Amino acid sequence: MMLINKMQMRNKKEQELFWEKEFGDNYTTRNSKPSNRVVVIGKHLLSSNVFIKDALELGPNVGYNLDAIKKVFPNTKTFGVEINKKAFSIGKKKHVYFNKSVYDFRSKKKFDLVFCSGVLIHQNPKNLTKFYKQLYTLSKKYIYICEYFNATPVMIDYRGHSEKLFKRDFAKELWKLYPNLKLLNYGFVWKEDPALKYDNVDNCNWFLFKKID
16 A cells, blocks of 8 residues: 655644644543444444445544444454544554544545544534545545534534534535535434443434445
């Protein structure tokens, strides 16, 4: 695999620094507990008849979603781009991890599935077009997102911090930017679902797209 490791010289955005440092460390500690993501992303991919040989997650934290993909598709190669060093140190033991910002990651390799979950909501809206481009450019076949939804953009206070959590229709924006994408499936994850027996899964909407040449 040919990866371009040279990082572009630029100043990181406020949100990147926020997750790279102490707050990101604390988030990793809070979420380092059992998860049932197989019921979430694993079920979504299986029900959509998706077949993948490799998957890349942008912002995987310690890798629970990638763990789920490995259980559902044991032969799939799993990769993650994680900015927080504490989460990176855990995730790299299970998957191929890159400790850098999503915006700085470059790869000549394309991945069958590129996805993010609970990550777009923490991006500055001014940077979303760049993030969408990463999802689209790095994907060979499929794009999956699972995020908080709101029909109109809104900012929510996040643990006493402003400008760190946003709800909007991310899928609509992605689709408008890349209209050649085909919507394969979508749905809602309800945290009260008895199958989600752990409390680190939130209410969110998921969307699965396929790239059409």
